[in-house]
Amino acid sequence: MKEPLELRISKAIWRSTADDWLRLLSSDVIIVGAGPSGLTAANYLAKSGCKTLVLERRLSFGGGIGGGGMLLHKIVVDDEAIPILKDFKIGYEYLSEYDLYVLDSSELMAKLAANAIDSGAKVITGMTVEDLIVREKPFKVEGVVVQWSAVLLSGLHVDPLFIYSKAVVDATGHDAEVIRIVERKNPEVGIKVLGERSAYAEVSESKVVEMTGKVVEGLYVCGMAVAALRHIYRMGPIFSSMLLSGRKVAEEVLKDLGAYKMTNLKNA
Numbered sequence: 001m002k003e004p005l006e007l008r009i010s011k012a013i014w015r016s017t018a019d020d021w022l023r024l025l026s027s028d029v030i031i032v033g034a035g036p037s038g039l040t041a042a043n044y045l046a047k048s049g050c051k052t053l054v055l056e057r058r059l060s061f062g063g064g065i066g067g068g069g070m071l072l073h074k075i076v077v078d079d080e081a082i083p084i085l086k087d088f089k090i091g092y093e094y095l096s097e098y099d100l101y102v103l104d105s106s107e108l109m110a111k112l113a114a115n116a117i118d119s120g121a122k123v124i125t126g127m128t129v130e131d132l133i134v135r136e137k138p139f140k141v142e143g144v145v146v147q148w149s150a151v152l153l154s155g156l157h158v159d160p161l162f163i164y165s166k167a168v169v170d171a172t173g174h175d176a177e178v179i180r181i182v183e184r185k186n187p188e189v190g191i192k193v194l195g196e197r198s199a200y201a202e203v204s205e206s207k208v209v210e211m212t213g214k215v216v217e218g219l220y221v222c223g224m225a226v227a228a229l230r231h232i233y234r235m236g237p238i239f240s241s242m243l244l245s246g247r248k249v250a251e252e253v254l255k256d257l258g259a260y261k262m263t264n265l266k267n268a
């Protein structure tokens with residue numbers, strides 16, 4: 001005879017969660033933040049065979065995409081981002097009078113996330129990265145320290161847990177939260193988060209992509225966290241550099257991890 005439904009519901013959730021975490025506790029790449037840059041990076045990394053884990057503090061994904069431009073449901077990109085939109089079958093419209101492409105923020109959010117998951121990335125929401133696992137001489141990042149966001153909001157003192165990875169990507173947006181951990185807790189490394197500058201979209205769109213990449217051994221940065229770290233101008237709701245930065249950080253990580261044997265979650 002079957003166990004009561006309530007018992008089976010709970011057992012199914014415990015079993016499946018534990019199975020996931022036992023595989024994820026040692027990942028190839030951890031991406032902190034499920035905004036446009038983090039989800040784009042997750043797409044290309046997972047597609048390339050990396051065991052990719054995205055940790056998102058909120059219970060939803062998309063980061064700043066959902067707000068569009070001042071809550072209007074549209075964002076823009078220029079022609080450089082079009083190949084990425086095509087990779088993920090995201091619709092867009094060309095407005096010739098402005099030489100810009102316009103797309104729906106909800107479609108971008110949904111399809112970046114759906115493609116990342118279909119490629120084999122695991123996106124876990126409600127989980128905050130509050131610290132890093134590090135080694136010294138030379139300084140190296142070897143993973144993250146995590147806590148349920150709900151616990152952090154409650155103010156309860158609860159010990160966090162650890163997740164190992166070969167690479168950690170700071171895709172936390174304007175606050176560059178992961179890099180600020182290195183700045184604050186490991187001052188001997190000499191990292192200074194300079195903060196982003198006022199708006200100058202033309203310059204910042206290319207600078208953010210150019211300066212995307214490795215920060216210290218094991219730690220990479222993409223998206224608006226690059227602007228915060230490198231004192232680059234803000235650019236408003238034009239998202240080309242977010243997508244291009246996500247793709248570039250994936251390429252940089254893959255170059256560095258080339259020597260490792262990576263196991264996509266789908267094949268694990």
Ligand SMILES: Cc1cc2nc3c(=O)[nH]c(=O)nc-3n(C[C@H](O)[C@H](O)[C@H](O)COP(=O)(O)OP(=O)(O)OC[C@H]3O[C@@H](n4cnc5c(N)ncnc54)[C@H](O)[C@@H]3O)c2cc1C
Pocket residue numbers: 032033034035036037038055056057058061062063064065067127128129130171172173174177178222223224225233234235236237238239242
């Ligand atoms: C106040 C404000 C100002 C903006 N200004 C600009 C601008 O100047 N230029 C511009 O291009 N866009 C701006 N935007 C729009 C938009 O935020 C960004 O362009 C874009 O979303 C940034 O993408 P991202 O991938 O870098 O990070 P985000 O979209 O910000 O995504 C980061 C994600 O990381 C998560 N996260 C943060 N810390 C942690 C942690 N410790 N653990 C787990 N998850 C974490 C967040 O919850 C979020 O979902 C702004 C948005 C807001 C709300």
